Amino acid sequence: MTSHRSHWHILGAGAIGSLWASYAVKHDLPTTLLLRSDERLSQFKMAGGILATLAGSAELLPLAAESCEQNGPPIARLLLTTKAPDSLSAVASISPRLASGACVVLLQNGLGVREELLKLRPDLQCYHAVTTEGAFRPAPFQVVHAGRGRTLLGGGSNDKALARELSVGPLVVTPDPNIEQALWRKLIINCAINPLTALYRCRNGELLDNPQALQQLHGVIDEALCLAPHLQLGDVFDGLREQVLDVVANTALNRSSMLQDIESGRRSEIDYITGYLCRVAEQHGIAMPINRQLLEQLKALPGQ
Ligand SMILES: NC(=O)c1ccc[n+]([C@@H]2O[C@H](COP(=O)([O-])OP(=O)(O)OC[C@H]3O[C@@H](n4cnc5c(N)ncnc54)[C@H](OP(=O)(O)O)[C@@H]3O)[C@@H](O)[C@H]2O)c1
Incomplete structure (x- = not known):
């Protein structure tokens, strides 16, 4: 049952972004990774996708990916998984593609990015997600799901729908009206x-x-x-x-x-x-x- 699912773009193809993208592709959530440059995109294509170790064994997952340096279709749902200090410049690089009123879920540690993003784009609907999932990146375009955790999402009126969409396989996202x-x-x-x-x-x-x-x-x-x-x-x-x-x-x-x-x-x-x-x-x-x-x-x- 995936017909209700929107297309998600994931900005920040590191450990957490690749983890979500890997489970998304395995569970039919339409997802595109956004890589910082054309050069990174070429390297990604050479690698053939993400080598994901999700439950002990590694498999190469051919995910859809685009470069932040290129124009592309509008983005209505963005999962932001850069580290906090990189967030503003990363979102600025794709801002022309972000649809007016797009939903942006900040899945990262720290606080303060939401305020910065809303100064750049007051029209965005910014949500926060907090996760205790554990992942690491042994090499570029590789990810290991190292520890199971839980993920909470909240910050706006659409949190139930977004949490449902971002729940893929064992990554269960729970809406939390008290996300603060x-x-x-x-x-x-x-x-x-x-x-x-x-x-x-x-x-x-x-x-x-x-x-x-x-x-x-x-x-x-x-x-x-x-x-x-x-x-x-x-x-x-x-x-x-x-x-x-x-x-x-x-x-x-x-x-x-x-x-x-x-x-x-x-x-x-x-x-x-x-x-x-x-x-x-x-x-x-x-x-x-x-x-x-x-x-x-x-x-x-x-x-x-
Ligand atoms: N890893 C975990 O287990 C874990 C658990 C809970 C919370 N978190 C939090 O989740 C967030 C992400 O952590 P992470 O471990 O996934 O970090 P990470 O592996 O360093 O990944 C960050 C990614 O952001 C990308 N990036 C940076 N600037 C960019 C730009 N301008 N355009 C496009 N992409 C850009 C980097 O790209 P390049 O590869 O090109 O440099 C990198 O792939 C952090 O806030 C972290 O504290 C992580």
């Missing part, structure tokens, strides 16, 4: 874990063995809890400290994406994680010395 709460919880978890793993160049679990890092981790959470009453999001931060510590323990062997970005000199998502938290805190007149120091330390690293 999920976004904030994820933001604080990221604020507590990612910058510290990048700063101490350690795996998530090693934060628990480093007294200085652990003290900072609790400090990040204490500061975030001071902001809670100002956000009018109900009991969103209840149990947050326990949740952060659970995530650290459950992902003890993981190297965070921020650590990987810093180590490879790529721009990290710090401005959209700790940076976003500090900006909102400032608007409410709340000091966040520990988060601000982490932000400054991360921003001083090469490539940031």
Whole structure:
């Protein structure tokens, strides 16, 4: 039963974008990958598609793809899976193709991109999605589905239909009328874990063995809890400290994406994680010395 499904374009053919595109093609959701340049598109065609390892064994999936440098048919549904700092320039590159009032689902970590996009294109219907699916890209145009999770989508009146459309195979997307709460919880978890793993160049679990890092981790959470009453999001931060510590323990062997970005000199998502938290805190007149120091330390690293 796919007749109700619209055509989706996926912008950001990395781990998460390729994961969704791979399941989409296997489950008959009409999907086109948008690659950053004609050169990338040629490389993609040479590779023959995406080599996807979804449930243990790899298979080459010949997905439809287009270059952001070329014109093409209008885009009515966009799944944005670039990293946060690349989002604005990526969407700007395809803006002439984005239909007026197009639905854009931001499936990425961090906050602040929605506001930037709506300044560029106030007509867009921007939704947020939060996922705990895990994927990595061993090489360009390859993806491994490394961990099953869950995905929430919300932010507008069409969230039920969009969630249904983007549910492909085991990637189940659930509409969430309180998506702001999920976004904030994820933001604080990221604020507590990612910058510290990048700063101490350690795996998530090693934060628990480093007294200085652990003290900072609790400090990040204490500061975030001071902001809670100002956000009018109900009991969103209840149990947050326990949740952060659970995530650290459950992902003890993981190297965070921020650590990987810093180590490879790529721009990290710090401005959209700790940076976003500090900006909102400032608007409410709340000091966040520990988060601000982490932000400054991360921003001083090469490539940031
Ligand atoms: N990976 C996970 O397990 C996971 C889980 C939860 C959340 N997330 C979040 O999901 C988001 C995506 O993560 P990811 O791991 O998929 O990142 P990724 O592998 O680095 O993929 C990002 C993709 O965006 C593309 N891109 C960047 N600028 C572009 C532009 N101007 N035009 C077209 N494409 C552009 C990159 O293209 P090139 O290949 O050409 O550089 C890359 O393929 C992040 O916010 C991340 O924090 C990831």
